[in-house]
Amino acid sequence: MxxxxxxxxxxxxxxxxxxxxxxxxxxxxxxxxxxxxxxxxxxxxxxxxxxxxxxxxxxxxxxxxxxxxxxxxxxxxxxxxxxxxxxxxxxxxxxxxxxxxxxxxxxxxxxxxxxxxxxxxxxxxxxxxxxxxxxxxxxxxxxxxxxxxxxxxxxxxxxxxxxxxxxxxxxxxxxxxxxxxxxxxxxxxxxxxxxxxxxxxxxxxxxxxxxxxxxxxxxxxxxxxxxxxxxxxxxxxxxxxxxxxxxxxxxxxxxxxxxxxxxxxxxxxxxxxxxxxxxxxxxxTVSTKLNDIMKFLTVFSVVFIPLTFIAGIYGTNFDVIPELRYKYSYFIMLGSMVVIAIGMLYYFKRKKWF
Incomplete structure (x- = not known):
């Protein structure tokens, strides 16, 4: 009642x-x-x-x-x-x-x-x-x-x-x-x-x-x-x-x-x-927490976009890719990816985006 x-x-x-x-x-x-x-x-x-x-x-x-x-x-x-x-x-x-x-x-x-x-x-x-x-x-x-x-x-x-x-x-x-x-x-x-x-x-x-x-x-x-x-x-x-x-x-x-x-x-x-x-x-509080999560996911996605681009180039099926014959190409690619990721995170940090 x-x-x-x-x-x-x-x-x-x-x-x-x-x-x-x-x-x-x-x-x-x-x-x-x-x-x-x-x-x-x-x-x-x-x-x-x-x-x-x-x-x-x-x-x-x-x-x-x-x-x-x-x-x-x-x-x-x-x-x-x-x-x-x-x-x-x-x-x-x-x-x-x-x-x-x-x-x-x-x-x-x-x-x-x-x-x-x-x-x-x-x-x-x-x-x-x-x-x-x-x-x-x-x-x-x-x-x-x-x-x-x-x-x-x-x-x-x-x-x-x-x-x-x-x-x-x-x-x-x-x-x-x-x-x-x-x-x-x-x-x-x-x-x-x-x-x-x-x-x-x-x-x-x-x-x-x-x-x-x-x-x-x-x-x-x-x-x-x-x-x-x-x-x-x-x-x-x-x-x-x-x-x-x-x-x-x-x-x-x-x-x-x-x-x-x-x-x-x-x-x-x-x-x-x-x-x-x-x-x-x-x-x-819930909205702020959700915004923090979205900010993290956005930063995470943005960091991996250039890495995916690099990996995509070296994953293409062309016969002539000069770097494929170079014995240090793989390490150069990984190093470039690490440097880019760190550089982007540093840039985002300075901008206070996260």
Whole structure:
């Protein structure tokens, strides 16, 4: 399936608030988890039903309700009904191909972004759609599968770090988005190491495998940009929104996110230019090498033209060739050929033709 454009047949003509899962199923069963915390208490538990999560709505603490797996329609309906979300919100959550966006509703703030991860062994980049909904005291995160980049945030909560413990669900939203964007920069740095290593190979031995590597890295970089650029647009809108669900004192943190995503875009632009330069260097190096080969072959041919002429004269079938009777003729001919070859090479060298 195409990585840049994805359109499923069941999307065509469907209502925007229909609960239709659009994407690739990445988990067998939906897993529900709760982290509830304030400055005095911390509760981190798996739960078996949406109903258990609803009990946390009225608590004064901050609750992080995480949903791994978004393809089970009955669970998604229970979340929509239990938290009284507009059907359009959950329909958007179930569409994994949607662009990153931010939208405020009467009882919540909805954001979505692409979460990228890199396999430490294969270095392959994978992505999933991450949706985040915040209410006054609850943040609900929707992931396509179990396994994410949020462990540093969980560690901060477990260690009762003062800022995250005291700052509410909007700060938790910032913390999660911050990890996602930091991961963009990390993945770009991993890809950047590969791109920069190509430069040394280009200078030492510009083989065809390098052009294949350049094209591969260009595809990966374009794929990253396809996800990073819409994320920047979403964050710009998030910093402009005047929402009751984001405390005014936390807006400075979302401005910081905007700076980070701009940094990621600048890095991707730089590596894009480097790849284009490397492509030009490769073609220039190959052309120069080909010119050197052609120059050598030309010199080689030119040197042997007079030698062939001399050999041709003494290979003609005439009865009267005076030199044939002279006992030193053969050595004179060879000597003449050597002198001419050396003289021509010396002349070419002085002219800097090779």
């Amino acid at each position: 195409a990585r840049f454009i994805k359109k499923h047949q069941n999307e065509i003509g469907a209502s925007p608030d229909d609960f239709i899962f659009i994407g690739e199923k990445k988990t067998e069963n939906t897993v529900l988890r709760i982290i509830d915390y304030d400055k005095n208490n911390l509760e981190e538990i798996p739960i078996n039903s949406v109903e258990e999560a609803l009990a946390y709505q009225d608590k004064k603490s901050t609750t992080w309700f995480n949903v791994d797996g978004i393809d089970e329609t009955h669970i998604m309906k229970q979340i929509a009904e239990g938290f009284q979300f507009d059907d359009f919100i959950i329909a958007e959550v179930m569409n994994t191909n949607s662009r990153p966006k931010v939208q405020e509703y009467d009882n919540c703030l909805f954001t979505s972004i692409k979460m990228l991860q890199v396999n430490e062994n294969s270095h392959e980049i994978s992505f999933e759609n991450l949706s985040l909904i915040i209410t006054k005291s609850v943040l609900i995160s929707f992931q396509e599968k179990k396994g994410d980049v949020f462990e540093p945030v969980r560690i901060r909560i477990r260690k009762q770090k003062k800022r995250i413990i005291n700052s509410g669900s909007d700060y938790l939203l910032f913390a999660l988005l911050d990890v996602v964007i930091d991961n963009y920069i990390y993945i770009l740095s991993v890809l950047g190491d590969k791109i920069e290593n190509l430069e040394e190979q280009l200078i030492q031995s510009p083989e065809k495998s390098i052009i294949d590597a350049i094209n591969k890295h260009k595809k990966e970089l374009n794929y990253l940009r396809k996800n990073i650029l819409p994320a920047r647009e979403m964050l710009v809108n998030l910093t402009k929104i005047d929402s009751e669900f984001i405390n005014h004192k936390n807006f400075i943190h979302f401005k910081e996110l905007q700076n980070n995503i701009n940094h990621a875009v600048e890095i991707s632009d730089s590596y894009r230019e480097i790849l284009s330069d490397q492509l030009n260097i490769y073609h220039t």
